[in-house]
Amino acid sequence: METITFQNILKIIIGSLDKIDNNLVGHGERVAYAVLRLLESKRMFSNDELGKIGLIVLLHDIGGWEKKNISDLLRIENEERFSHAQYGYVFIKHFTPFPQYAPIVLYHHSSCRMIDHCVQDQALRTAIKQIRVADAADLLILSQPDIDKRELSAKLYNLCKSGELDGDAVTDYMKLLGQEETVFAAQDGRRAVRPLFLGYMEHVSxxxxxxxxxxxxxxxxxxxxxxxxxxxxxTMIRICELLADFCGIDPDNRNTLHYGALFHDLGKIAIPTYILESRGKLYGEAWEIMKAHVNITKEILEGNVNDKILQIAIRHHEAMDGSGYPRGLTGKQLTLMQRIVIVSDVISALAGKRSYKEPFSLNRIKQILNEMKTGGKLCPYVTDIALEHCEKIYLAANEVGHAQQKLYHDIQQEYERMRQNTNQLAKI
Incomplete structure (x- = not known):
């Protein structure tokens, strides 16, 4: 059965983070590695606990990924300290396997007084104060590449005076910086953090x-x-699963198909939201930006998954007649599993609500699938099987879609409740 190693998963996550903005490349793992080094000397956590904390710190800005540059992140720290931290907290709590560490994200822009007031666990409180300093330091270095150690220290200790940072945590960070200045401060050396972080995580179970x-x-x-x-x-993955059953795909290839479908839109992490939510057909530069998500997916995955998974993921917009993108491949060049993903992607798009359309009815989906098949866009074999089982596929897609919409609604509701408490928290 196809597997992806933990190191490959880390590289996929880091590669995805790198695509958010060129100015922020490496920010997540630099902060995570610094926190790991700072916490290991405290002996408050086991090695596996430290690894899980490192993963959460790696994702600490997950709630603000739409804000795509360093100036925005610095503004968030100064003006919107709670909003992206709150959304990130809710998201981490619902999705990651380590919800117990979600408060690290919630309070990573909070004052020391708020952290002391809200976080009862001493070890967790220490971890939050460490990420607070490591994050602030890295953002200062990113915004002022020529900043020297003395100036950085002065700025961090000034934030201690205002109660933003913990003095002991700043002292710890500056000591670490003294030990590994070429890693954390020098622009050329900062690239060295990635293999150090990956090496540290090799020992995590x-x-x-x-x-x-x-x-x-x-x-x-x-x-x-x-x-x-x-x-x-x-929904696309669920449709792939059903079509794989109906097409007689064996278990090993089903696993490969699962990962190919899971990763197919990974490159959209780099696509601006205004394009994703466009209410009309995309043209010109906007369309070229949207199409680029396929090549971005390739850049993230290449070397981290086998070629079967990679090709499934990056061929989901190809067409049987060669009119697709990015390579204009024809049916002869597309495997059965790649054709299944192509058809599944179309059905998911037709069955769901988009910014430019309402969900299509089952009859309308059948009509469009037939038109695309006869027009040479979709594989006749896979499309005929999809049409034969269309009602079951449609019901399964709707079931999964409704569950996802409910989860989205629940997350938004929880986030809004937290935002309503922001003014009260800010007084602490």
Whole structure:
């Protein structure tokens, strides 16, 4: 059965984070590695606990991924300290396999007084204060590449005076910086953090179920950027599963198909929300940006999954007549599993609500599938099987879609409740 190693999963997550903005490349793992180094000397957590904390810290900005540059993140820290931390907390709590560490995300922009007031567990409180400093330091270095150690220290200790940062945590960080200045401060050396972080995580024990949940977290974070796409990947995977059954795909290839479908829209992490939510057909530059998500997916996955999974993921917009993208492949060049993903992607899009349309009825979906088949776009074999079982597929897709929409609604409701408490918390 096809498996993806934990190290490959980490590289896929990091590669996805890198695509958010060129100015923020490496931010997540630099902060995570610093926190791991700072916490290991405290002896408050086991090695596996530290690894799980490192994964959560890696994703600490997951609630603000729509804000795509360093100036925005600095503004968030100064002006919107709670909003993206609150959404990130809710998302981490619902999706990751380590919800017990979600408060790390919730309070990573909070004052020391608020952290002390709200976080009862001493070890967790220490971890939050460490990420608070490591995150602030890295953002300062990113925004001022020529900043020296003395100036950085002065700025961090000034934030201590205002109660934003913990003095002991700043002292710990500056000591670490002194030990590894070329890693954390120098622009050339900062690239060295990635192999150090990956090397640290090699000794962490994460179950296969937890690894799958981590991948689902990244994929869901992309789909949940827009209320119109929250259902898409989940319904598309379910449709693939059914078509794989109906087409007689063996278990090993079903697993390969699962990962190919799971990763198919990974590159959309780099696509602006205004394009994802466009209310009309995309043209010109906007269409070229949208199409680029396929090549971005390739860049993230290449070397981290086998070629079968990679080709399934990056060929979901190809067509039997060669009119698809990005390579204009024809039916002779597309495997059965790739054709299943193509058909599944179309059905999921037709069955769901988008910014430019309402969900289509079952009869309308059948009509469009027939038209696309006779027009040479879709594989006749897979399409005929889909049409034969269309009602079962449609009901299953709707069931999954409704579950995803409910989850999206629940997350938004919880987030809004937390936002309502923001003014009260801010007084602490």
């Amino acid at each position: 994460i179950s296969e179920h937890e690894q799958e949940r981590l991948l689902q977290t990244i994929v869901s974070s992309i789909d949940f950027r827009s209320r119109y796409t929250v259902f898409h990947c989940a």
